[in-house]
Amino acid sequence: MRRKGLASMAVQSVEPSTTCVDLGPAVALSCRECGERFGLGPIFACALCFGPLEVAYELPAGDSEALRKRIEDGPANIWRYAPLLPVPAGVAEKPNLNPGLTKLVRADNLARELGVTGGLYVKDDSGNPTHSFKDRVVAIAVEAARAFGFTTLSCSSTGNLAGAVGAAAARAGFKSCVFIPHDLEAGKVVMAAVYGGDLVGIEGTYDDVNRFCSELIGDPLGEGWGFVNVNLRPYYGEGSKTLAYEICEQLGWRLPDQIVVPIASGSQLTKIDKGLKELVALGLVEDRPYKIFGAQAEGCSPVSRAFKDGHDVVRPVKPDTIAKSLAIGNPADGPYVLDIARRTGGAVEDVTDEQIVDAIRLLARTEGIFAETAGGVTVGVTKKLIEDGVLDPSLTTVVLNTGDGLKTLDAVAAGPTATIRPSLEAFRAAGLAGR
Amino acid sequence: MRRKGLASMAVQSVEPSTTCVDLGPAVALSCRECGERFGLGPIFACALCFGPLEVAYELPAGDSEALRKRIEDGPANIWRYAPLLPVPAGVAEKPNLNPGLTKLVRADNLARELGVTGGLYVKDDSGNPTHSFKDRVVAIAVEAARAFGFTTLSCSSTGNLAGAVGAAAARAGFKSCVFIPHDLEAGKVVMAAVYGGDLVGIEGTYDDVNRFCSELIGDPLGEGWGFVNVNLRPYYGEGSKTLAYEICEQLGWRLPDQIVVPIASGSQLTKIDKGLKELVALGLVEDRPYKIFGAQAEGCSPVSRAFKDGHDVVRPVKPDTIAKSLAIGNPADGPYVLDIARRTGGAVEDVTDEQIVDAIRLLARTEGIFAETAGGVTVGVTKKLIEDGVLDPSLTTVVLNTGDGLKTLDAVAAGPTATIRPSLEAFRAAGLAGR
Secondary structure (H helix, E strand, O other), X not given: OHHHHHHHHHHHHHHHHOOOOOOOOEEEEEEOOOOOEEOOOOOOEOOOOOOEEEEEEOOXXXXXXXXXXXXXXXXXXXXXXHHHOOOOOOHHHOOOOOOOOOXXXXXXXXXXXXXXXXXXXXXXXXXXXXXXXXXXXXXXXHHHHHHHOOOEEEEEOOOXXXXXXXXXXXXXXXXXXXXXXXXXXXXXXXXXXXXXXXXXXXXXXHHHHHHHHHXXXXXXXXXXXXXXXXXXXXXXXXXXXXXXXXXHHHOOOOOOOEEEEEOXXXXXXXXXXXXXXXXXXXXXXXXXXXXXXXXXXXXXXXXXXXHHHOOOOOOOOOOOOOOHHHOOOOXXXXXXXXXXXXXXXXXXXXXXXXXXXXXXXXXXXXXXXXXXXXHHXXXXXXXXXXXXXXXXXXXXXXXXXXXXXXXXXXXXXXXXOEEEOOXXXXXXXXXXXXX | OHHHHHHHHHHHHHHHHOOOOOOOOEEEEEEOOOOOEEOOOOOOEOOOOOOEEEEXXXXXXXXXXXXXXXXXXXXXXXXXXXXHOOOOOOHHHXXXXXXXXOOEEEOHHHHHHHOOOOOEEEEEHHHOOOOOOHHHHHXXXXXXXXXXXXXXXXXXXXXXXXXXXXXXXXXXXXXXXXXXXXXXXXXXXXXXXXXXXXXXXXXXXXXHHHHHHHHHHXXXXXXXXXXXXXXXXXXXXXXXXXXXXXXXHHOOOOOOOEEEEEOOOXXXXXXHHHHHHHHHHOOOOOOOOOEEEEEEEOOEOXXXXXXXXXXXXXXXXXXXXXXXXXXXXXXXXXXXXXXXXXXXXXXXXXXXXXXXXXXXXXXXXXXXXXXXHHHHHHHHHHHHXXXXXXXXXXXXXXXXXXXXXXXXXXXXXXXXXXXXXXXXXXXHHHOOOOO
């Protein structure tokens, strides 16, 4: 009943916005389940079957060389891919945070430790403006919010999104009001609050926050609000495609053989797959097989569980893990993730909190990259999949780090080796020289 | 006497290293005071007058268009400027963190609040791999350390440098042992420790840490150690020139009219001036006047004090400010900073801790950039200099943000606007909707 209510509300609210909306190559929303098409508007569920809506495009046809050159000559951020995104042509000139084109780090030291011989890369999205991949999805949602005339940006968040929305709203000239579980890491709370918008702690889990936001959308209290990951979700999600675009461009316009992606709602993984398929369809990369692997924390592993059990549906869980940015117990795109992992010959795996911390330290020690717990999950899962013979170490492999270790400091209890007086005697006594 | 000891030790240690050292266009070290030249080696003080040594170059002469194109076609990091830096030609292929080419953000919202009409930009170095400008200087020091055969990287640090050295050492295959004051911010301590090197807390101020490191260099305990900001300092310092190069390139190969730079040791400001002058000499930018402004925290403002008092020397102070990354009470390059500020028609100013926090919030609220306290210092000083009629708001102005707010969370006591149960009633009662 609630789903039906949301869907019909969503259909109503599309009407005033479907005319004169310029979102570049985006021409409609289409239902992922039944294929029904709707005009571009702030809607997210199909009015017929309640399936999730996603953006349908008329993508540039024909000359792939010209498109590649256009991209390469574009700005050094996600807007170089504007011809493939639901954004207006002049997007690069509007006030936004210009995320993307983060480093694809060739990780030879880590490869040696893990026994990878086919080339190992870390796509390090901690280089984004608020230091997580969320800047990508929010940047797209901001353009949709402009197009639909919203004045307040909102979201439910496990932390990274809150900071990304707060920052993007500040720069783009929106008000913001974001909702987080009340018990998040200090770094994420301060970062969400510092941009001057409203920040509301919700007494409950992320799933409680999410449910609350869905209610708020149907209520007059939320009128004029663009919830980036609810009523702007179809646009927002498309931002994750840019990870796929960048990885391929940075590999020299080549598909990776294997890619390891963290799973929270599962949206990112599905959009990476969508992005890879688009590049093939556009002739920008050669068509060859690739495998997508999903990574979860054991304390919130409903998709991994379903994958191992051979199920098509995902049974919700109550999260209990240090990887709070992945702590979504009821992942909306779980079934699609299962489908993609199986179709591409990938897998979904999970690691314990202890393995997450070990993996954070491993990545830091080998490559000088300080990852968030979510990065510990992907690196830890990569290690496990290699050890289990599931991931092929002779193939080109890309591991995503979607966030920054500075936001999850408590997870790694790292401190000084020694604390001493400023004297050579004290230093000698500490026994650190010449080791 | 101590200075003499250091200098003669430095001369001794140069000898084995002066042959076969390939540091690109760098041909010698020259004394900033007396001009005496020395071979390239791990030395930092003139054997004749004890003045600081800096790198002397044979820079590419002649065709400035060809050089500009070579830079523009180079990698998207500081190595695009390798022809102007003391690094070997193949530097971009070596394992390092590849910092630089951070965003130059056009800050129109902030400009409106400050009344700047001539174009205001924030050079946002929080986008570097470990989220501070220190990645630039360390990257150069790593190449010098390789050239001189060091196996351990070390430094004295107010925090940002510790993380940058730890990360760079991990990736480049060095051991590391870094020294920090024992009372640093948690974010900086964890970040310095996570890369797996040794981290030593020193019971004292940064100046105590620095003195201790100078002693350690002269002692067998420190043998084989490259202290990036002591015996590798001449090379290290050159990394800051890349800030000047990038700003000009990002402005379309044009000098800014005014630039506001934080002062810790003062090295960064002097090297930015050096970089700007080089671009003029090479014909890469048109020669026109520019003004350099220095920014300090009131609680550690020895250079600002000397500037206002009309002195040429800087009287050391005991720091007491939340801007810990600038808390150097005895800034080595203070006199040179005074000279540059006066020569270019700039100034040196300071702001209180309260003004620093206000400025952090101002920058976050207007541009979505969460700066470290050092960024609060530069933005706060910019505001003050405009209000005082010292900085001309009709001119193109660049303000440096050299670090990341996530590392100085305690400085901004930002938190949720409200914490509520997940219900519409509770949200209505909080009074946040429709504001």
